Amino acid sequence: MELRHLRYFAAVAAEGSLSRAAERLHLTQPSLSRQIRQLERDIGTPLLERTTYGTALTPAGAALHRHALLLLRLADAAPDMARSAVGQSREVAHIGVPPGMPDGWLLDVLAALEVGVPRAAVALTEASSTEQLRMLREGHLDLAMVHEQPQARFRAERLFDVPFGVAVRPGHPLADGTTCRVRDLDGLRVLAHGRQQVPVVDDRLVVAAHDAGAVLLWQFAQFTEHARACAQAVKADAVLLVRHSARRLLPDWPWLPLTAPELALTTWLAWPPETRTVVGDVARVISAHPGADIGEAG
Known part of the structure; x- marks a missing residue:
């Protein structure tokens, strides 16, 4: 594009x-x-x-x-921003983001940072939660957006929760429903992200399936863009995804929210307790940015 x-x-x-x-x-x-x-x-x-x-x-x-329209406004403003930066000092804030983060929310955050922390020059690095936390410990990142609760050594803010669901292979009997209980997946081959990408899959979801008396034929894989190919490779009946990822990666597979129990993917913001002032200001703006509508994002 x-x-x-x-x-x-x-x-x-x-x-x-x-x-x-x-x-x-x-x-x-x-x-x-x-x-x-x-x-x-x-x-x-x-x-x-x-x-x-x-x-x-x-x-x-x-x-x-x-x-x-937001992208075009930012692009049109870029020359003026560059000219206004002449003679001014901007500090780089290195921020990690996980694969699949909604573009709309990220663009809104960047726009908010341009206004709220104009002296910050933001550099984004896409990496898994595990990799981001390692980079944060080693000082290669200033802030990390991760899908697991950070260790106590970091400051942390819970950004938003996005409900999990399943994208069901077209033609499967479940595809005609509006929701999917965990026990409805009994005996089905379900593709999910591996532990390194989304740790909650190996923990809460496997436990939830056990508690529901369902035996899911879990198929774990590391993927960010090739969900369809991975699903085909393991002959998956369904793929565990949040809604915006399902619509982007598998637009023709009906997506059903998981119920009984409801499960969500949480995104946290983490940064060191002792850091530069600009990093703390960036963390404040990001933490204050609403994410309530992300679950409805397409």
């Missing part, structure tokens, strides 16, 4: 018409249509509905449109 694709998409959304957007962008309509199709291929889902009156956003298109 390139920034120009988002500019073209935003223009079509604003005009409600490919032809009017093409005229505004000084492109031919076939050329603009190709660019939009390329963006839809990159995203993996239709973004526009063609109608007799022009174009309308699909639900996925509406969700992308909100984030596209």
Whole structure:
């Protein structure tokens, strides 16, 4: 996905018409249509509905449109930010993020940091929770966003909880439901992240299945982008994921929230108790950023 694709998409959304957007962008309509199709291929889902009156956003298109406008605003502001930084000193804050963190929430946090801590230059590093905590101990990270409660040696804030669910293989009997009890997975092959990525899987979920009297044929794997290939490799009936990851990685597999018991993936923010002032200020802004709607993110 390139920034120009988002500019073209935003223009079509604003005009409600490919032809009017093409005229505004000084492109031919076939050329603009190709660019939009390329963006839809990159995203993996239709973004526009063609109608007799022009174009309308699909639900996925509406969700992308909100984030596209934020990205474009940040991109347009970048030159002014660079010029304003001349002669000013900015301190780098190295922040770890786990794979699969919702892009919308991260972009909102970055925007909040630009306003709340303008002297901070943020550098993000994607790594598993285990790897992040090691890097934090060794001083390679200033802050870590992790899926396990940090040790007492660190300061920590609970950011948000996201409900777990299962993405069910299309055509499976469970795919017609609206929720999934843990005992409904009895005898099924369930793909889940390995302990190094999401420690809660090996602990609470396995215990919950045992308490429910269900024998799940657990298939553990390390994956961030290739959930479909991993599921196919082990012939999984279902894949354990939070909703936004399921929609991104397996958009055609129905996702059902887990119930009886309900289980959630918790994200924590951790940082050393003795640190630079700018790191503490960054931690304060991130900790105050709401994450209540993440469970509904697409």
